[in-house]
Amino acid sequence: MIEIIHLKIIQEIETQKSMTAAAVNLCLTQSALSHAIRKLEQNLQVSLWRREGKYMQLTQAGQELLTLAHRILPQIEHNESKLKQYAQGSIGSLKIGMECHPCYQWLLKVTSPYLKQWPQVELDVKQKFKFGGLGALLNYEIDILITPDPIIKSDLHFEPVFNYEQILIVGPSHPFRNLPYITPEQMSSETLLTYPVEPNRLDIYSLFMAPKGIMPRRHKTIETTDIILQMVENNRGVTALPHWLVQENKERFEIFPVKLGKKGIPKQLFIGIRKADQLTNYLDAFIQLSKQISFPMST
Template structure:
């Protein structure tokens, strides 16, 4: 049994005669009949009964028709999508987002891309413990939004924008009137962070660990507004992107402090496979993202 048999049984159901079905499929009537008789002989069962020029499907024919009605539409849709992909007008864009602030920046920008490219299948995977490098190389994802570089010859890092990390404290906090903060200051605090491994948290790798210090308490919070609400109500402090705090509902209730001695600047990248750099729609995505930089 092959796709041709499914198309024939579907055409027979639609047109009720072999002649009309054969014409619809651009076959001769003898070719159509020969192909179906060969399958009937192989399986030992008839697919239709003839009544003059018209025919009716047997229970076996109805079973084959149900399969055709399930499979053929999927095949036709896939065929059209493959043609669009070959023309650079369709494809798949599954983006892994490695940090929560990245997702909050990306989500408002994506609808503009999806409006212009309706045949691109878009999905955002927000997994903060996601191993993006093997996923990109294995084609499980198509792009990764990340502040961390993934050195590999088959990958391209497209810089999107740079941003500064600052310590958010409540307006009534003891540090609120200070100009900067140090690791020693954090040792007395409840530190709020996103649910990410320590080796990917700058507050640990860039500030606390070099000073061999730990915060008094450490809590993970998965929502930025909740985190900043806790900061505003004196329930902890948090090192977050300055642009994210500036957009928060709690901006009037918090203060932002840079670390003492040096600015803590980061760069956000869209990491894609080198082979995808010339895709028309990928370049359109990059153009959209550039328009929405903070």
């Protein structure tokens, strides 16, 4: 069987034109090198060298093996270098899963500088894990989970990124516009616009209306943030989103924030990773950069 050391031997002998010099460069004794050659020739049942005076000349079979060495050894060296970089955390693949539907505008602010800082890291955002991404993280289908609702597991770590407030967003002529806050009961006559998510995963249901047994007059689901905000601007309904989305879109849409209840609904965004990956440089760099891209909490 041809092994890597055989390829290195034949390449080194051809380069040095001397078994002694080749043995020194390969950190082998000359007898060990000679033994490896004889054993390989016996196994292959073919001569790889012939002696011509003081020099070793490759046979046709030896030339074939040398060609293989020239092709294979650089690939091995390249992959060994990459594996060392993986071990040091300087190269790899970063797959991000989202459980925060409106967070894509924030994520773009993180990924843009990150891609420049880590050019050897392949980055991918897994949209199919917008919701229910915990299993994907545990099963190594994603490397990072961005979520406002972490579920504590012994082999996972959730790092807080920033605080925000979940608020109601209304249009310019909506009667709630100038109120300091609204009550759950006031939502009973409203059309609520949300992403296509189960109601129990929506904060306005689980933390605001459901405890009071209140339901909106109508619940309409829309997939994109821009369409939701266009509908709100044109008084086709109201929506509940992070307050920073109002700040980010106030130049594009005429929309206004209203506090949900007197105390509001404070939230936190988290980044979840596997504990085994905590020391991986490029993962930690993403988390640290994410913490720098935050938004004000207050309305």
